[in-house]
Amino acid sequence: MNFDQTSQSEVNNSQSVNLTNENFVQEVIEKSKSIPVIVDFWAPWCEPCKQIAPILDKLVASSNGRVVLTKMNIDEHPEISQQLQIQSIPAILGFHNGQPVDGFVGVQPESAIKAFVEKLADLNGPSDNDMALEQGRTLFSEKNYNEALEIFGKIAQSEPDNITALSMLANCYLKLNEIDIAKEIISNIESPDKDKNQDYVSAKSQIDILEKSEDSNIDEEEIKNLEKELEEKPDNHQLRYDVAIGFMSKGNYEQAMSHLLFIIEKDRMWNDEAPRKSLLEIFNALGPTDDLAIEGRKKLSSILFS
Structure with missing residues (x-):
């Protein structure tokens, strides 16, 4: 112009x-x-x-x-x-x-x-929104998702391009099982810097995991049936991987990680390293400071570099 x-x-x-x-x-x-x-x-x-x-x-x-x-x-x-x-x-x-x-x-x-x-x-010094973000994170870590959602929503209203506020808003909706709302929020973040933001990466990874599980069509009952079958065929990597994907879809990352690490330890190159790639998706979803992710990374390193 x-x-x-x-x-x-x-x-x-x-x-x-x-x-x-x-x-x-x-x-x-x-x-x-x-x-x-x-x-x-x-x-x-x-x-x-x-x-x-x-x-x-x-x-x-x-x-x-x-x-x-x-x-x-x-x-x-x-x-x-x-x-x-x-x-x-x-x-x-x-x-x-x-x-x-x-x-x-x-x-x-x-x-x-x-x-x-x-x-x-x-x-x-810290802005009002900076301090509000920390308050929202505290509420989120304490599993007060509705209260955290309200705080992140207000920040996003005043700063529509705030990647952290929008991503944490999506993370709250994911915890409340409002998957479609979370997807819409994440899909509307257009900043070229979004992939550098860990909160965005976490929400996006969780959504990717959920979409993968939708493709596999594994429900709670089927997970139980697969676990029973796995007891009889403990060396069947595909069966174990299906169980892991089922647990991932339900947000039971600890159980999923256990099965994925088992496969990697037995055959790290199995299925073009699909278990390792799925494990990295879990780490991204949890974030770098999460205790479960930290422990999982240690176990993965121990296997890969032993």
């Missing part, structure tokens, strides 16, 4: 403050002593400035008041930029406690600008 000077003015919405030589000290230096302040140095003729402006506006707005955005037209007010030795625009500076603490020049990927804004916001 092309912006003229009027468009740039429209971008300077209620989330930002237009700076002048007269108000710079008050709006930047003094204000940054209580909240981080971003200064966007721009000019009407600067095309890259017009590209970066709406990105800054959006990201600062999503910080929920933890960062203030200000903008200075260097054509109208050149003195400040000269004092700061700004030689190229767009130039973005972050101020904290009256001093510039971070910044960049030129157009950057949105992910880099987001990291810049978040870094400044973190100078305030």
